[in-house]
Amino acid sequence: MGSQEIALIVSNLDVVYNRIIVALHNISFTVKEKEIISILGRNGAGKTTTLRAISGFFKSEGISIRNGDLLWCGNSLKGKMPFEIVRSGVVLVPEREKIFETLTVHENMQCSVSNEINSKRKNQIRNEIFSYFPILKSRQKQTAGYLSGGERQMLSIGKALLCSPRLLLIDELSLGLAPLIISSLMEILSKMRCDLRISILLVEQNAVAALGIADYGLVLENGSIVLEGKPDFLISNPMIRDFYLGAADKTERRRYRDFKKD
Amino acid sequence: MQTLASILVLTALYSLFGIGYVIIYRASRLLNLAHGEMMMLGGYFFFTLATSFPMLSYLIIPITLVICALLGILIYRLSIKPMAGHPIFAAVLVTIGLGILIRGISILLWTSRTRYPLTVVGIKNEPIQMLPGVVLSTFDILTLIGAGAVFLAFFLFIKFTKFGIQMRAAAEKPLLAALRGIDYNWVFAVSWGLATFTGSFAGILYASNVRLDPTIAILGLKAFSVAVVGGLDSFRGVFPGAAMVATGEILAIFYISPLMSDIAPFVLLLIMLLIRPWGLFGTKEELERV
Amino acid sequence: MSSEFGSNHPLNQNRKINESKSTWIVSLLALSVILILPFFISGFVLDVMNRTLLAFIAAVALNILIGYAGQVSLGHAGFLAVGAFTTAIVNREMGFPFIPTLLIAAIVGMILGLFVGLPSLRLKGLYLALGTLGIHYIIVYLGGEYQFRWNYNTGIIIENPKLGPIVLDSGIKWFYFLAAFSSVVWVYCWNLTRTRTGRAWMALRDRDIAAASMGVNVAAYKLRAFVFSSGMTSLAGSLGAFYIHFVSVDAFTFYLTIEYIAMVIIGGLGSILGSFLGAAFVTVLPHVIDDLVDLLGTSGRIASHIFAVKFSFFGLLMVIFLIFEPQGILGIWNRVYHRLKK
Numbered sequence: 001m002g003s004q005e006i007a008l009i010v011s012n013l014d015v016v017y018n019r020i021i022v023a024l025h026n027i028s029f030t031v032k033e034k035e036i037i038s039i040l041g042r043n044g045a046g047k048t049t050t051l052r053a054i055s056g057f058f059k060s061e062g063i064s065i066r067n068g069d070l071l072w073c074g075n076s077l078k079g080k081m082p083f084e085i086v087r088s089g090v091v092l093v094p095e096r097e098k099i100f101e102t103l104t105v106h107e108n109m110q111c112s113v114s115n116e117i118n119s120k121r122k123n124q125i126r127n128e129i130f131s132y133f134p135i136l137k138s139r140q141k142q143t144a145g146y147l148s149g150g151e152r153q154m155l156s157i158g159k160a161l162l163c164s165p166r167l168l169l170i171d172e173l174s175l176g177l178a179p180l181i182i183s184s185l186m187e188i189l190s191k192m193r194c195d196l197r198i199s200i201l202l203v204e205q206n207a208v209a210a211l212g213i214a215d216y217g218l219v220l221e222n223g224s225i226v227l228e229g230k231p232d233f234l235i236s237n238p239m240i241r242d243f244y245l246g247a248a249d250k251t252e253r254r255r256y257r258d259f260k261k262d
Numbered sequence: 263m264q265t266l267a268s269i270l271v272l273t274a275l276y277s278l279f280g281i282g283y284v285i286i287y288r289a290s291r292l293l294n295l296a297h298g299e300m301m302m303l304g305g306y307f308f309f310t311l312a313t314s315f316p317m318l319s320y321l322i323i324p325i326t327l328v329i330c331a332l333l334g335i336l337i338y339r340l341s342i343k344p345m346a347g348h349p350i351f352a353a354v355l356v357t358i359g360l361g362i363l364i365r366g367i368s369i370l371l372w373t374s375r376t377r378y379p380l381t382v383v384g385i386k387n388e389p390i391q392m393l394p395g396v397v398l399s400t401f402d403i404l405t406l407i408g409a410g411a412v413f414l415a416f417f418l419f420i421k422f423t424k425f426g427i428q429m430r431a432a433a434e435k436p437l438l439a440a441l442r443g444i445d446y447n448w449v450f451a452v453s454w455g456l457a458t459f460t461g462s463f464a465g466i467l468y469a470s471n472v473r474l475d476p477t478i479a480i481l482g483l484k485a486f487s488v489a490v491v492g493g494l495d496s497f498r499g500v501f502p503g504a505a506m507v508a509t510g511e512i513l514a515i516f517y518i519s520p521l522m523s524d525i526a527p528f529v530l531l532l533i534m535l536l537i538r539p540w541g542l543f544g545t546k547e548e549l550e551r552v
Numbered sequence: 553m554s555s556e557f558g559s560n561h562p563l564n565q566n567r568k569i570n571e572s573k574s575t576w577i578v579s580l581l582a583l584s585v586i587l588i589l590p591f592f593i594s595g596f597v598l599d600v601m602n603r604t605l606l607a608f609i610a611a612v613a614l615n616i617l618i619g620y621a622g623q624v625s626l627g628h629a630g631f632l633a634v635g636a637f638t639t640a641i642v643n644r645e646m647g648f649p650f651i652p653t654l655l656i657a658a659i660v661g662m663i664l665g666l667f668v669g670l671p672s673l674r675l676k677g678l679y680l681a682l683g684t685l686g687i688h689y690i691i692v693y694l695g696g697e698y699q700f701r702w703n704y705n706t707g708i709i710i711e712n713p714k715l716g717p718i719v720l721d722s723g724i725k726w727f728y729f730l731a732a733f734s735s736v737v738w739v740y741c742w743n744l745t746r747t748r749t750g751r752a753w754m755a756l757r758d759r760d761i762a763a764a765s766m767g768v769n770v771a772a773y774k775l776r777a778f779v780f781s782s783g784m785t786s787l788a789g790s791l792g793a794f795y796i797h798f799v800s801v802d803a804f805t806f807y808l809t810i811e812y813i814a815m816v817i818i819g820g821l822g823s824i825l826g827s828f829l830g831a832a833f834v835t836v837l838p839h840v841i842d843d844l845v846d847l848l849g850t851s852g853r854i855a856s857h858i859f860a861v862k863f864s865f866f867g868l869l870m871v872i873f874l875i876f877e878p879q880g881i882l883g884i885w886n887r888v889y890h891r892l893k894k
Contacts, residue, residue: 292678293678293681293682341871341875344875345874345875348874348878350677350678351624351677351678351681352874352878354678354681355813355817355870355874356870356871356874356875358810358813358870359814359867359868359869359870359871359874360867360871361867362807362810362863362864362866362867362870363864363867363868363871364867365863365864365867366860366861366862366863366864366865366866366867367860367864369857369859369860369863370857370860370861370864373857483685483806486682490682522693524693525689525690525693528685528686528689528690529686529690531682531686532683532686532687532690535671535675535679535682535683535686536671536674536683539674539675539679
């Protein structure tokens, strides 16, 4: 990692599918140390594609970067292999396929490769993970395939943390989870930011939960950023209210275009 | 009783052989149809080294194994890794092509004459009376011990070492493995090296126990049924699969005809494919992937 | 395989070559050359050409199965054997004449194809390949048993076939017959790929789940592909038996199957012209190597193991084509053509 400040700088990113279909257009944002940034938007808006582009998954998804750059600690992430990106401190918690089902919980946690050579520090991290998610400790010998949805998410985050990340990318944390679990997970993420000194880029459909812990938010629609700002601003914004908080009056169907004028 | 002993020895040989198919299938999701040729190469390397350095005696075996393992890694990097995006069948065809290439070059280098490596090294393969009515040769016993040792070591490796766990992880979900920092190319390269290691060990044992000539690569295809019967992606299935195929083959020799014993493994293969394609212990989902 | 439809699909590129006008002109030229050629060349070259044509028929059958319908088969040699042995039994033992024998061979092949196709409904990809491989070995075993029991250990001799008043007893006569026959096959297959059956096969190849949701009866078309392919292969095997005057199980090895797969790959998957180019390439190659070795006057070792040299070279070519040019010769042609166009 470079000697520069720990930050992810995404500038003017254009991403295309199969060399033709535009998935992302002119995306720019920054994630600084210990910040939590949230990307919001509906299905298909391009949120997951953004994370994929950052974590290096091109060939398997058929996407490529046409323009723009991704700088992590001063170095470009373009063209790097996924495992190299992980070893430089940027770790993705994917939406699907997040744990190894045929391995036990303990073995799952052993798979993570990190730059941390100090075994004492590694144990420290492991203990911190168990303190956040005590249930993982008690289920260590169990085959991961039998875990419940919430437990899988916890294991998945735990495994990601074992890679000693500086930046955690989380894709749709809340999908399929009960509200109680979602809020406790969000709380834990917030704690992690200070305890472990990591930044988090959180992609979420559940705007309320995400904005509850974020320092800043971006709203994507059709591959472009249509709105951004601090949580208060976003929550009070009528557009967000209509589209995400379901507060719209059904007689007034509106679209983003109506808002873009301002 | 002698029949049982023969079955046991053949099971050991087939297990050693078959595990190579499973290792590669789990890593690259393809059938390495050149496995038989690699096994044959193991025998030939053993023979050449034995001819040049007869004084090293038994030491030649581990040296050969290491060379073959490295060869396996080389083959992966040069011919399998480039096929990464292509349909799996194409990669299988590459292994077939490789097999043909290896066999051709072997004939050029060593001719089709049958060789007996042990005579060069000066080791004798003698029949030993084990129990009343049961006679096994030295290398029969070595096969049993060798296969057992390799299996034990492999089991320990894959279950308890960090790299072994990473191998299992990469076999299940390569993308997730990459997301957790595992360099799956390296994992796959080592897998191929391990497969050639076990395969060439089987080759050395067979070459010493029976004979060495270009046709023994056919054993590769027979041992292939072992992997399918046991389950292409299952380590647990290798031994049961080997046992079934070995039993079928030897019983066929005695009760039907020697010619039949050659196709007995294929009959078993077909039956398995028809009634339970994923083998005894394989995962059913594997079928969908293909 | 690739999920892209449309004319940019690599497998459809090859078809475009078939359809362009220049191809027609070239074909006509070739036709005229073909008609007068046999009188100007040696018996040896004529033999090679005849074998190429024979191989072409079997290669097209395989290409349709693998390249168009996307079904994997490693049992090709087995079906050739079926044709050959049927010929031995029907023509030699029972005395049926030429054409009926061919027909019977084709029908037997088709019936067998039906049986082989059935497992294909359950199995896909690698598992299907394995199944066909197993069937290959079983057929070969049965053929061996037949030879053994009926005391034909050195093989079965077939007489020259009679086509009406004409006896096919010379290279030239065989050439005209085979040229005519292959042309019919070519046109028939080319047509077939443009009918509903052909398109259904291509839909199968690309995404059979999507095909099913579009109303394509996947099972029926899969079976149809196997039946058609094995019927034609068996027919080719029968013709081969007549041409070589000889049937023996030793000729039908797994390696033979690989040769045909190589023809399809080297020539170009999913293309009839490609099947021809591949058949020519693989048939001619060993002779080219022979000449090369003679020319280089290399040491005795290589010359005495000339078969191994051809074998290795063949394997090497396969690997190289698969890694670097999966579209085969036709793919190379495509690229060169497009580059020259610029």
